[in-house]
Amino acid sequence: MIVRILGEGQLEVADDRLESLNQLDSDVESAVEAGDEEAFRGALAALLDGVRRHGTPLADDALEDSDLILPPSDATIDEVRALLSDDGLIPG
Amino acid sequence: MSMMKRISTIFRAKANKALDKAEDPRETLDYSYQRQIEMLTKVRRGVADVATSRKRVELQINQLQSQSDKLTAQAQKAIDMGREDLAREALTRKSGLTGQMSDLQAQHAQLQREEEKLTLASQRLQAKVESFRTRKETIKATYTAAEAQTRINEAFSGISEEMGDVGMAIQRAEDKTQQMQARAGAVDELIASGALDDASAIGGGDDISRELDAMSSQADVEAELAALKGGSTPAIDAPETPAVEAAPAPSEVSDTESAPVEKGQA
Numbered sequence: 393m394i395v396r397i398l399g400e401g402q403l404e405v406a407d408d409r410l411e412s413l414n415q416l417d418s419d420v421e422s423a424v425e426a427g428d429e430e431a432f433r434g435a436l437a438a439l440l441d442g443v444r445r446h447g448t449p450l451a452d453d454a455l456e457d458s459d460l461i462l463p464p465s466d467a468t469i470d471e472v473r474a475l476l477s478d479d480g481l482i483p484g
Numbered sequence: 485m486s487m488m489k490r491i492s493t494i495f496r497a498k499a500n501k502a503l504d505k506a507e508d509p510r511e512t513l514d515y516s517y518q519r520q521i522e523m524l525t526k527v528r529r530g531v532a533d534v535a536t537s538r539k540r541v542e543l544q545i546n547q548l549q550s551q552s553d554k555l556t557a558q559a560q561k562a563i564d565m566g567r568e569d570l571a572r573e574a575l576t577r578k579s580g581l582t583g584q585m586s587d588l589q590a591q592h593a594q595l596q597r598e599e600e601k602l603t604l605a606s607q608r609l610q611a612k613v614e615s616f617r618t619r620k621e622t623i624k625a626t627y628t629a630a631e632a633q634t635r636i637n638e639a640f641s642g643i644s645e646e647m648g649d650v651g652m653a654i655q656r657a658e659d660k661t662q663q664m665q666a667r668a669g670a671v672d673e674l675i676a677s678g679a680l681d682d683a684s685a686i687g688g689g690d691d692i693s694r695e696l697d698a699m700s701s702q703a704d705v706e707a708e709l710a711a712l713k714g715g716s717t718p719a720i721d722a723p724e725t726p727a728v729e730a731a732p733a734p735s736e737v738s739d740t741e742s743a744p745v746e747k748g749q750a
Contacts, residue, residue, distance in 0.1 A: 399653045421487040452611035455642035461492040
C-alpha cells in the first residue's frame with residue numbers, strides 16, 4: 393500500500409499495518425469533528441509517525457498513485473476540512 | 485479508513501481535473517510535461533523566495549544582537565562609573581530586545597524547515613518529471629493514439645498527484661512567508677527608526693549613550709588634567725617647543741625683550 397504524506401512524499405506501507413493506522417485515523421477524524429485543535433495535532437502526529445515508522449520511502453522517480461493521502465504534518469483543522477471539501481487547497 | 489480515504493479520493497479528483505486533455509492523447513502528454521516544467525520552475529522560485537526571507541530574518545537577528553551587545557557594554561561602562569541606575573536602564577532595554585530576538589529565531593527556524601521541505605519537493609518533482617519524460621517519449625514512439633490511452637493513464641499516475649502536492653506546498657510556503665514578511669517589515673522599521681535603541685525611554689533619544697558620553701568626556705578631561713599636572717608635561721611639550729619657537733625667534737630675539745633675558749641667563 394502506498395501512502396502519501398502531503399509535503400513529504402510517498403511511502404510503501406505493509407498492508408497488515410492498516411489496522412493500527414485505521415485506529416489512529418479515526419482519532420484524527422474525531423478531533424477534526426470536535427474542532428479540538430490540540431487533540432488534532434497530537435492525533436495527526438501519531439498517525440504520521442506510524443506511517444513513517446512502518447513505511448519505506450518510495451524512490452523519487454517513482455510514478456505511482458497513492459492508495460492513501462494524508463495531510464501535511466503542520467496542517468491545521470481548517471486545512472484538513474479544506475482537503476475534505478470540493479474546493480480549496482490544491483491550486484488549479 | 486474513512487478520513488484518509490476521503491482525502492485521497494478528493495485530492496486525486498482535483499489533481500486529475502487540473503490535467504489538460506487533448507484530442508490526441510499523445511498530445512496530452514506534451515501538455516502535461518509542459519505544465520510539469522512550469523511547476524518545477526515555480527517550486528524553485530519558491531525555494532529562492534523562502535531563502536530570501538530567511539536571510540532577511542538572519543540580518544535582523546544580527547542587528548538586534550549588536551544592539552543588545554551595545555547595551556551590555558553600556559551597562560558595564562555605567563557600572564564602572566558607579567551609575568547603577570543607568571546600568572539598570574540599559575539592561576531593561578536589552579531584555580526587551582531579547583524577546584524580539586527569540587521571536588525572530590522561531591521565525592528563522594520555521595523558514596529553514598520550509599526551505600528544506602520545498603528543496604526536497606523540488607528534487608522529488610524533478611526526478612518524477614524526468615521519469616515522465618522518458619515514458620512519454622516511449623509511448624509516443626511505440627503506440628498509436630488508440631493504444632496510447634491506457635499507457636498514458638499509467639504515466640499520469642503519480643505525476644498529477646505529485647503536482648497537486650507540490651502546488652499545495654508552494655502555496656503554503658508562500659502564505660507563511662507572507663505573514664512573516666509583514667512582521668519582518670515591522671522589525672525593519674523599528675530598527676531604521678532607532679526606536680529599539682531606546683525601547684523603554686520616556687524622554688526619547690538614546691539618553692544612556694548621551695549620559696555615558698558626557699560622563700566619559702568629563703572623565704577624559706579629568707584624566708588629561710591630571711596628566712598635565714603630573715610629570716608627563718615635558719613629554720608633550722618637548723617635540724613642539726623647538727618647532728614653535730624656531731620660526732618667530734630670529735627676528736624677535738635680536739630686538740628688545742629677548743636680548744636682556746639672554747644676557748641675564750648667561
